[in-house]
Amino acid sequence: MADRKPLISGNWKMNLNHFEATATLDKLRYLLSKDDYEVVDVSVHPPFTDIRTVQTFLESEKVPIAVGAQNCHWEANGAYTGEIAPGMLFKLNVSYVIVGHSERRELFGEDDIVVAQKVKAVFENGMTPILCCGGTLEEREGEATRGKVTGQIHAGIEALTPEQVASMVLAYEPIWAIGTGRTASAEDAQQVCSWIRAKVKDMKGADAAKAVRIQYGGSVKAGNAAELLSQPDIDGALVGGAALDPEEFARIVQFRLS
Ligand code: PEP
Numbered sequence: 001m002a003d004r005k006p007l008i009s010g011n012w013k014m015n016l017n018h019f020e021a022t023a024t025l026d027k028l029r030y031l032l033s034k035d036d037y038e039v040v041d042v043s044v045h046p047p048f049t050d051i052r053t054v055q056t057f058l059e060s061e062k063v064p065i066a067v068g069a070q071n072c073h074w075e076a077n078g079a080y081t082g083e084i085a086p087g088m089l090f091k092l093n094v095s096y097v098i099v100g101h102s103e104r105r106e107l108f109g110e111d112d113i114v115v116a117q118k119v120k121a122v123f124e125n126g127m128t129p130i131l132c133c134g135g136t137l138e139e140r141e142g143e144a145t146r147g148k149v150t151g152q153i154h155a156g157i158e159a160l161t162p163e164q165v166a167s168m169v170l171a172y173e174p175i176w177a178i179g180t181g182r183t184a185s186a187e188d189a190q191q192v193c194s195w196i197r198a199k200v201k202d203m204k205g206a207d208a209a210k211a212v213r214i215q216y217g218g219s220v221k222a223g224n225a226a227e228l229l230s231q232p233d234i235d236g237a238l239v240g241g242a243a244l245d246p247e248e249f250a251r252i253v254q255f256r257l258s
Contacts, residue, residue, distance in 0.1 A: 010243025177218025222251035
């Protein structure tokens with residue numbers, strides 16, 4: 001298996017104000033140790049209003065958890081009421097930005113063109129995109145998952161160099177598994193992640209395909225993390241609900257021990 005360090009990312013969505021964020025991270029820092037961070041990269045993706053607090057807390061307590069964001073705009077500045085520019089996130093030491101989460105695509109109308117612009121903007125501002133893809137239950141039943149997912153990946157990485165793709169993160173998140181308690185079986189998740197890696201190889205070459213990290217997301221919990229993460233093409237997890245509970249999230253990060 002290629003030498004890809006797993007990345008476990010907690011997507012807090014629209015949960016936890018900045019006081020609750022500090023309390024959550026204060027618990028998490030006691031649950032995780034140097035040994036954990038040596039073998040797993042960890043990021044948290046709070047709401048925008050928490051980011052400065054989270055950054056300050058993690059830096060002052062010397063906790064090696066990366067600060068992430070859930071979204072950003074693609075322009076550097078301008079008349080975009082309510083939006084956040086990628087450069088503003090970089091100034092807060094944000095390392096990873098989730099782009100094209102299915103909730104952004106389904107609820108806020110983000111299409112592949114917008115998602116590709118955001119991926120590019122994240123790179124241009126010195127951060128790493130976590131590009132999400134995933135299909136619906138109907139697409140799964142109609143065996144359309146591969147076309148949907150590889151199409152989203154195609155659009156998201158087309159304009160990137162092989163080196164950029166090698167350094168980024170892709171996340172396969174079946175829409176029917178997000179926040180539903182239903183998880184793709186490890187075999188199913190592995191199958192789709194292997195299609196994604198094959199697509200990357202096709203478009204950007206073997207080195208990019210070997211290096212790119214692919215996360216699985218969709219009701220990941222402490223109880224299913226080890227099986228999912230032992231699959232050869234799954235290099236981490238994008239965790240929603242379970243990331244709000246520091247004990248559960250810590251156990252996911254420590255999946256190797258279960
Ligand atoms: C997500 O938000 O990306 C996610 C996978 O959520 P959950 O873990 O709650 O299914």
